[in-house]
Amino acid sequence: EVENSNMGDLKIEDIKVGEGSEVIEGNEVSVHYTGTLTDGKKFDSSLDRGQSFSFTVGERQVIEGWDKGLLGMKVGGKRKLTIPPEMGYGAQGAGGDIPPNSTLVFEIELLEIKTE
Numbered sequence: 001e002v003e004n005s006n007m008g009d010l011k012i013e014d015i016k017v018g019e020g021s022e023v024i025e026g027n028e029v030s031v032h033y034t035g036t037l038t039d040g041k042k043f044d045s046s047l048d049r050g051q052s053f054s055f056t057v058g059e060r061q062v063i064e065g066w067d068k069g070l071l072g073m074k075v076g077g078k079r080k081l082t083i084p085p086e087m088g089y090g091a092q093g094a095g096g097d098i099p100p101n102s103t104l105v106f107e108i109e110l111l112e113i114k115t116e
Contacts, residue, residue, distance in 0.1 A: 010065055011082035018077030018110055023070050025058030028114040031070075036105045038082075043097035052111055063088050065104065073110045081106045 023029060030052045034045040046053045055061040057070055065083030073079055083104040085091070093100040 009082075009084050010068055010087055012069055013080040013082075015078040015080055015107070016076070018074030020075050021113065023057055023073045023110065023113060025067075025071070026056065026115070028054060028056045029070065029110060030054045030112040030114060032109045032111060034107045037098070038103050038105060041097075043095075054114065056115075063104075066106070066108075069106075070108065070110070073108075075110055075113060078107065078109045081108060 031054075032046045032052050034042060034047060036042050055066075058067050060067065063083065065081055065087035068087070069079065069081040069083065081104075083106065085101045085103060088102065088104045089098050091100050093102060098104070
């Protein structure tokens with residue numbers, strides 16, 4: 001029997017703490033990221049495309065684990081997020097690469113906060 005708390009078990013590890021102001025909801029941010037499954041299989045990486053990814057935090061443009069997991073990050077910081085399925089792609093999974101009910105691991109580097 002799996003227990004779900006409201007936050008699931010979003011695990012946040014700072015690999016490197018950045019500098020300057022912290023990300024808050026409503027900030028537009030630019031990041032580099034690599035996403036893997038818990039077995040280490042990579043399913044997506046902005047680094048492989050050589051193109052950063054921008055979105056507005058807290059607007060549901062991305063999975064919930066990102067909206068919550070980037071809060072408090074500072075520019076130049078690197079963070080590892082371990083995101084439970086209920087804050088990721090859930091029972092649907094995503095495409096052929098992310099099976100249903102997958103825990104996702106993202107390494108995210110905050111390049112820039114575009115809006116203060």
